Amino acid sequence: MVTIGEMSSAAPVSTTGSGAPARVPTTLDSISLEMLELVGRQDPEIAAVLAGEAERQESTLELIASENHVSPAVMHAMGSWMTNKYAEGYPGKRYYGGCAWHDQAENLARDRAKQLFGCGFANVQPHCGANANIAAFMALLNPGDTVLSLPIKSGGHLSHGLKVNFSGIFYKIAEYNLDPNTEMLDYDAIERIALEVKPKVLLCGYSAYSRTIDFARFRAIADKCGARLMADIAHIAGLCATGVHPSPFPHAHVVTTTTHKTLRGPRGGMILTNDAELATLIDRRVFPGSQGGPLMHIIAAKAIAFGEALRPSFKVYSEQVVRNARALAEALVARKYRLCSGGTDNHLMLVDLRTRDAELTGADAEKWLERAGIICNKNGIPNDPRPPVQTSGLRLGTPALTTRGLGEKDMDTVAQWLDRVMGARGEEAECAKVREEVRAFCARFPLPH
Numbered sequence: 493m494v495t496i497g498e499m500s501s502a503a504p505v506s507t508t509g510s511g512a513p514a515r516v517p518t519t520l521d522s523i524s525l526e527m528l529e530l531v532g533r534q535d536p537e538i539a540a541v542l543a544g545e546a547e548r549q550e551s552t553l554e555l556i557a558s559e560n561h562v563s564p565a566v567m568h569a570m571g572s573w574m575t576n577k578y579a580e581g582y583p584g585k586r587y588y589g590g591c592a593w594h595d596q597a598e599n600l601a602r603d604r605a606k607q608l609f610g611c612g613f614a615n616v617q618p619h620c621g622a623n624a625n626i627a628a629f630m631a632l633l634n635p636g637d638t639v640l641s642l643p644i645k646s647g648g649h650l651s652h653g654l655k656v657n658f659s660g661i662f663y664k665i666a667e668y669n670l671d672p673n674t675e676m677l678d679y680d681a682i683e684r685i686a687l688e689v690k691p692k693v694l695l696c697g698y699s700a701y702s703r704t705i706d707f708a709r710f711r712a713i714a715d716k717c718g719a720r721l722m723a724d725i726a727h728i729a730g731l732c733a734t735g736v737h738p739s740p741f742p743h744a745h746v747v748t749t750t751t752h753k754t755l756r757g758p759r760g761g762m763i764l765t766n767d768a769e770l771a772t773l774i775d776r777r778v779f780p781g782s783q784g785g786p787l788m789h790i791i792a793a794k795a796i797a798f799g800e801a802l803r804p805s806f807k808v809y810s811e812q813v814v815r816n817a818r819a820l821a822e823a824l825v826a827r828k829y830r831l832c833s834g835g836t837d838n839h840l841m842l843v844d845l846r847t848r849d850a851e852l853t854g855a856d857a858e859k860w861l862e863r864a865g866i867i868c869n870k871n872g873i874p875n876d877p878r879p880p881v882q883t884s885g886l887r888l889g890t891p892a893l894t895t896r897g898l899g900e901k902d903m904d905t906v907a908q909w910l911d912r913v914m915g916a917r918g919e920e921a922e923c924a925k926v927r928e929e930v931r932a933f934c935a936r937f938p939l940p941h
């Protein structure tokens with residue numbers, strides 16, 4: 493057994509002489525520095541990993557649409573005593589003793605979530621978005637029932653019916669698609685398919701769709717074909733919470749989401765509804781249906797993040813996310829890139845790389861941009877002729893850049909770097925040049941420490 497004394501006398505990872513690993517960003521808050529120091533004394537290898545990741549995030553531009561940078565309060569609550577506890581069950585009805593503080597944390601998270609989304613029920617225990625969808629499917633469907641959803645190749649999510657996912661394994665999946673001309677949702681076509689296949693669940697909400705979702709129209713279609721409407725707002729949750737995107741309530745019967753994308757909370761999931769009967773079922777399908785002990789350190793951090801999102805400043809942030817996305821889209825279009833659907837209404841855009849260079853793949857662009865300190869992900873575009881490991885598209889989003897304080901005027905600079913790297917086809921010298929410019933730029937926009 494290693495004692496605290498032995499831990500402190502272990503060799504430090506760093507060359508700084510303090511126990512903290514080298515390459516620690518100077519902008520880290522004192523708690524983070526102490527944490528690195530402490531980990532470094534016990535486990536220099538992992539301390540180096542943590543410091544390296546902090547430095548990577550500090551010195552690169554994060555354009556992955558589903559990522560963000562949490563506040564110090566959210567960050568540190570995740571590394572707290574709450575992680576030590578089993579709290580299976582729900583507040584007031586736990587299977588373990590000693591849960592009084594955990595009940596308070598979960599009640600605060602649930603109440604703030606309800607306030608944020610204007611609904612009557614929240615289950616904040618799902619460990620991630622896919623887990624939220626598993627429990628929601630189990631509450632709404634029996635195995636073999638039909639779900640009508642947008643496939644992943646058109647911007648949907650793997651948990652919405654991909655063959656190799658639980659959703660495609662246990663349920664019958666029918667598909668709607670985007671209009672091939674506009675690359676937008678075609679509500680008339682969705683209605684026709686819905687009336688034909690009569691799904692038990694009509695599913696909307698996407699991972700790579702840059703346009704506003706008409707939840708009211710979806711509900712009208714669901715009512716017409718006798719389906720329940722499920723909205724997975726994982727990507728746009730922060731925008732919905734602040735009214736920057738229309739709310740799925742009162743239209744959706746069940747809403748699922750992650751908490752770490754535009755909502756800027758800890759990595760996790762959540763299920764919301766206004767239907768009391770469904771609420772009881774959802775609770776049962778989360779625990780004991782599909783999960784055991786809730787991650788109480790994450791639930792405490794969710795409560796903090798929801799509290800942050802209830803502040804007026806979060807609406808200002810969300811509006812800026814969308815303005816930045818629009819500015820980035822315009823700057824790319826000005827450089828002759830085609831955007832799927834022609835633009836964006838939300839936090840993301842899907843770039844069709846073929847218009848810039850017929851040979852350019854998403855996989856190449858992702859790799860080259862990383863060399864230059866710009867992080868994004870390859871993404872299939874509607875009717876992409878290339879396989880998912882290659883793709884013809886890039887998905888870009890502005891939530892993380894906006895958290896750092898970048899504004900519309902900075903988006904042209906970002907687009908210029910994107911274009912230089914892709915124009916040079918990832919050539920080492922040009923990537924290295926852009927890398928240095930990006931590093932210097934990032935130093936002007938420290939992460940929230």
Ligand code: DSN
Nearest residue numbers: 557558621649699726
């Ligand atoms: N993997 C997430 C995304 O990047 O959109 C969705 O869960």
